Amino acid sequence: MKQADREAIESGIPGLELMRRAGRAVADLAEKLASAGGKIVVAAGPGQNGGDGFVAAALLAERSYQVSLGLLGSSDRLTGDAAEAAKGWIGEVGRAEDLRFYEADIVIDALFGTGLTRDLEARARIAVERMNASGRPILAVDLPSGIDGETGEVRGVAVKAARTVTFAARKPCHLLMPGRAYCGPVEVADIGISRKTLEARGGALFANGSALWTHVLPRPGLSSHKYERGHTLVASGGATRTGAARLAARAALRIGSGLVTVASPPEALGVNAAHLTAIMLRGCDGPEGLNTILQDPRFNALVLGPALGIHAGTRAMVAVAVHARRSLVLDADALTSFEGLASELHGAFRHAPTVLTPHDGEFSRLFKGHPDLLDPASKLERARRAAAFTGAVLVIKGADTVVAAPDGRAGINENGTPYLATAGSGDTLCGLIAGLMAQGVPAFEAACAGVWIHAEAGASFGPGLIAEDLAEAVPGVLRELLR
Ligand SMILES: NC(=O)C1=CN([C@@H]2O[C@H](COP(=O)(O)OP(=O)(O)OC[C@H]3O[C@@H](n4cnc5c(N)ncnc54)[C@H](O)[C@@H]3O)[C@@H](O)[C@H]2O)[C@H](O)CC1
Numbered sequence: 001m002k003q004a005d006r007e008a009i010e011s012g013i014p015g016l017e018l019m020r021r022a023g024r025a026v027a028d029l030a031e032k033l034a035s036a037g038g039k040i041v042v043a044a045g046p047g048q049n050g051g052d053g054f055v056a057a058a059l060l061a062e063r064s065y066q067v068s069l070g071l072l073g074s075s076d077r078l079t080g081d082a083a084e085a086a087k088g089w090i091g092e093v094g095r096a097e098d099l100r101f102y103e104a105d106i107v108i109d110a111l112f113g114t115g116l117t118r119d120l121e122a123r124a125r126i127a128v129e130r131m132n133a134s135g136r137p138i139l140a141v142d143l144p145s146g147i148d149g150e151t152g153e154v155r156g157v158a159v160k161a162a163r164t165v166t167f168a169a170r171k172p173c174h175l176l177m178p179g180r181a182y183c184g185p186v187e188v189a190d191i192g193i194s195r196k197t198l199e200a201r202g203g204a205l206f207a208n209g210s211a212l213w214t215h216v217l218p219r220p221g222l223s224s225h226k227y228e229r230g231h232t233l234v235a236s237g238g239a240t241r242t243g244a245a246r247l248a249a250r251a252a253l254r255i256g257s258g259l260v261t262v263a264s265p266p267e268a269l270g271v272n273a274a275h276l277t278a279i280m281l282r283g284c285d286g287p288e289g290l291n292t293i294l295q296d297p298r299f300n301a302l303v304l305g306p307a308l309g310i311h312a313g314t315r316a317m318v319a320v321a322v323h324a325r326r327s328l329v330l331d332a333d334a335l336t337s338f339e340g341l342a343s344e345l346h347g348a349f350r351h352a353p354t355v356l357t358p359h360d361g362e363f364s365r366l367f368k369g370h371p372d373l374l375d376p377a378s379k380l381e382r383a384r385r386a387a388a389f390t391g392a393v394l395v396i397k398g399a400d401t402v403v404a405a406p407d408g409r410a411g412i413n414e415n416g417t418p419y420l421a422t423a424g425s426g427d428t429l430c431g432l433i434a435g436l437m438a439q440g441v442p443a444f445e446a447a448c449a450g451v452w453i454h455a456e457a458g459a460s461f462g463p464g465l466i467a468e469d470l471a472e473a474v475p476g477v478l479r480e481l482l483r
């Protein structure tokens, strides 16, 4: 955003004009939230975020609101556009931490925005804690103060906003947790920064939604038949651990894979056979068994991991699948079996579309010993680095699932629902992603679409959701998407 800002200024929009537009957007939203003539308390910070606050305060005073403003730091320390903006405020300038937030109709948080560089301490911390303690609705300027714009982390303490107004485009913190939870509904104000600049500067970072992948979502043509829609193979665990594979298999079938087969160890054939109907079943005795099956090129997408067991045999099955160069989804045991052995995965998945779907814990175990992949505070950065390292698309699951491709593209998911936190949910997600890849959807789009459809299915079902319900809710989601 800073670069976009600079480019906007270079393209002729003076910084002060950007600030005026930002401040006006804040004032306009404040008007919607406050009662006519109500009390508005503005906490302004030492930088441009504070400048936005000064502009908003002056406009709201002109619009007959009872505005009080407090500054963190002293007016003579203000510089640049913020110093200019402060001249437009003719009211008193108090101390931000002494403001009477509890009297406000609404509070405007203009302490810090994208310039936050360290944890809030001293007066800044007191101001935020008092603001939160007031219980009054807070309108955050650009982002809630105390939230790190890039990572979504809380830097010591952060404003719990009722609403946020940001400028030009949302930042990672508006989608990444916990930042997202501190923003309330986020409004994006257009302040004249061009789409071209944004796309050039926004990089390949997107909010996950159908706009990202609807163009590659399989739409069966009149002539298409099941062999055109791929054949997904899901490896099953042993006799007492077969449910996970069947959940993945059913999801692959529901999302449209033409054929789906469960590859089952001999001792679990009976168990699986008793449960399967449209999903087919093949005996598969370890890596050699898998290698035999994969001699048939029609098996074009694989799921390995759910309940496979954490051991060298699982690693050998992954090696067979990689060697066969089929689209591949690795999850659960297929990831944890490489705990501490992540260097074996360096560049391992460059040759075929591959998606890894760890949750945070599996990610940390898998890449133990690789601080360059584990250390970044931003989940987005961790996913991007691991994608580049492995050559696979990384899905780091959570309330804010991040999908990152080796080429740098990334999507942050925002339709997650707590109902998805149920046994077998991850198995289902693997099947959705593999089933899409079986139909020719590229790995990044298949992962983004799979994550989104998975969450939408969970949300559409709601309370009482169990994993078996997820695949059954997919048709409803597809109906909406393909409408
Ligand atoms: N992006 C846009 O299109 C526009 C953005 N605007 C606003 O500008 C801010 C960013 O302003 P900046 O001056 O870079 O930083 P902040 O105002 O967020 O920070 C103020 C200042 O505070 C100091 N600081 C950092 N961390 C701490 C801390 N923990 N404690 C104390 N002080 C701290 C540091 O020196 C910072 O410089 C952006 O968010 C928008 O609101 C434009 O006004 C409109 C267009």
Ligand SMILES: [K+]
Pocket: 049, 109, 110, 111, 112, 113, 140, 141, 142, 143, 144, 145
């Ligand atoms: K702010």
